[in-house]
Amino acid sequence: MDSFIKRVGTIYVPVENPAISSIWYQKTLGAVENYRDEDKAILDFANQSFFLVKSKIGEKAIFKDYKGAEHFLMTFEVDGIDELKQFHSFLTQKEVTVGNIEDRGHPGNNFVYYDLDGNKFDVWSELSPTFSK
Structure with missing residues (x-):
């Protein structure tokens, strides 16, 4: 369907x-x-x-899973690990709260960041097929 x-x-x-x-x-x-x-x-x-x-x-766009871990609602995609590292560095220089770049056991790497209001977002180094064309 x-x-x-x-x-x-x-x-x-x-x-x-x-x-x-x-x-x-x-x-x-x-x-x-x-x-x-x-x-x-x-x-x-x-x-x-x-x-x-x-x-x-x-109020924040965050929830906790059944183990009590805090989760983001969405993941932004960048084009590759180099761009992920550049974006991480860019946000760090802008004094945005960011997490470490990490390998979560799937293709690519991720990190999280928080906006001005404490909303948590994720960034992934892999583009969806629709955008990688």
């Missing part, structure tokens, strides 16, 4: 202040802001639309 769903169009990220978070995403990740009001900022980056939604203080 063919899937009706073709791609993820929009991702919603909880933030304390959409204006301040939008500036962080623009300066740090190269996002482009398309719209902003007091409740949200709409950004384009990584071939996605991101809504930075004003949320209660302490």
Whole structure:
């Protein structure tokens, strides 16, 4: 059976202040802001639309698994291990909280980083086949 769903169009990220978070995403990740009001900022980056939604203080896009380990909701992809290392270094220089580059036992390497509001994201050194063409 063919899937009706073709791609993820929009991702919603909880933030304390959409204006301040939008500036962080623009300066740090190269996002482009398309719209902003007091409740949200709409950004384009990584071939996605991101809504930075004003949320209660302490809300984060993180969950814990059954063992209590903290998990991210999404993984960004870069094109190869060299680009992964460059991006890791870039974020470190911007004083973003980043984890170590690690081998998780599958192809490629990963690291995690946190945005201004403490949302945790993953980065992987392998591009999906659709983007590696």
